Amino acid sequence: MIEFPASHGRGLDAQGFLAREGSLARVRRDFRPVVDAVRERLPGVLGARLDSAYLYGSIPRGTACVGLSDLDLLVALCAEPTDADREAVRALGEALDTEFAQIDGVGTLLYGRARLLSDLERHDLGWFLACLCTPLLGDDLAGRLPRYRPNSLLARETNGDLAGRLPRWRERIAGADDTETARRPLVRFMSRHLVRTGFTLVMPRWNGWTSDLREMAEAFGAYYPYWAAQLRTAARYGSEPVGDRDVLRTYVDDLGPWLAEEYARVHGVKTPRPEGWD
Known part of the structure; x- marks a missing residue:
């Protein structure tokens, strides 16, 4: 079993590698x-x-x-x-x-x-x-497996596929029952994904890792203040989802497309996977 030294802040160990969270x-x-x-x-x-x-x-x-x-x-x-x-x-x-x-x-x-x-x-x-x-x-x-640092390569390969996901998200929204109960899990899922994508966009500059959605949103907001309020709201919905169709529409028509474009500009696009390799 690989052993990681104790974290020294922002999820990093004394050598600057990402420390394993949880036990x-x-x-x-x-x-x-x-x-x-x-x-x-x-x-x-x-x-x-x-x-x-x-x-x-x-x-x-x-x-x-x-x-x-x-x-x-x-x-x-x-x-x-x-x-x-x-x-x-x-x-x-x-x-x-x-x-x-x-x-x-x-x-x-x-x-x-x-x-x-x-x-x-x-x-x-x-x-x-x-x-x-x-x-x-x-x-x-x-x-x-190797040790990992919070760099641009890690950002690209973890969340650099948002542009490809958005059409599938639109299909899921269109196919869901038109009820708050049906929309709530979609809001929860998409909120979490967008917050994590926003965080990994800035992760190399923030230089660390957190799994806390609110902390992720705050880290993102320090670099993109114009979008900070939207990501803070998404972080809240990631834990306490609503069933509002307008939230989903904003995700796939506003925040999501901007985030995908900015992500590709900063880190590039995730390496394509074979067909059927979800």
């Missing part, structure tokens, strides 16, 4: 039974196909709220996931969500080990695993 020691007491259940059940669900599993998000950061926070998992398989693998982890997540009232949903990212360690994903999924994920099961793949 099992930070999991609050209320959420430990959920984490224990994942550790016990996941090997039985995936068997020999399971390579390793990780927690990410608010639970390993110690900031989760009982009854409001979801359980976020990254699962690495020995081979590329099949439909049967996806159905198995979906069913497990549904069972956990039903059994444990302290969580509000389970989200699982499922990838093959080779993809996570590939050169193409070195500064996207690889960085995500090495810096934002907490080992739960198996040998930690972070030991086979």
